[in-house]
Amino acid sequence: MNETKYNQDFVLWVEDTVSKLKAREFNRVDWENLIEEIESLGRKDKREFKNRLITLFEHILKRKYVPIPDCYRGWELTIRRSQSHLRDILSDSPSLHNYLGEIYDICYREAVENMRIEYDDLFPNTCNFSRDLEVLLTEQFWKN
Secondary structure: OHHHHHHHOHHHHHHHHHHHHHOOOHHHOOHHHHHHHHHHHHHHHHHHHHHHHHHHHHHHHHHHHOOOHHHHHHHHHHHHHHHHHHHHHHHHOOOHHHHHHHHHHHHHHHHHHHHHHHHOOOOOOOOOOOOOHHHHOOOOHHHO
8 A cells, every 4th residue: 555655646655654653653654665765865965966066167167267248147146046055955964065075076077068068168177166165155256
């Protein structure tokens, strides 16, 4: 029955699982799927963090290296939004501070590759943006 609920109506399965947990009916909980869902939450946060960091790098690169002044305001807005979203993610999951070190170079390389498709080879291979998270989430890199 639980497997059917999980596969056929996820929201109903969640409501049922929460109800069972609150009632302390632990022997009736669909543990296998619950564990899988909890594990997926951490992966989701990591993916979101990585995607937001790539977007941040892409727009910093465009703003700093692409001479199209008519686009600056939009790029700056995307930078501010990306910084804000990253701060929100880190507020909910502070342990992701450590994850930044693992993905920083990977995200920068991906951002450069993406931008080179759109704007050719205007961007440095080596990231010259701060690795300090506080600076990364507040700096206006194009003013340096």
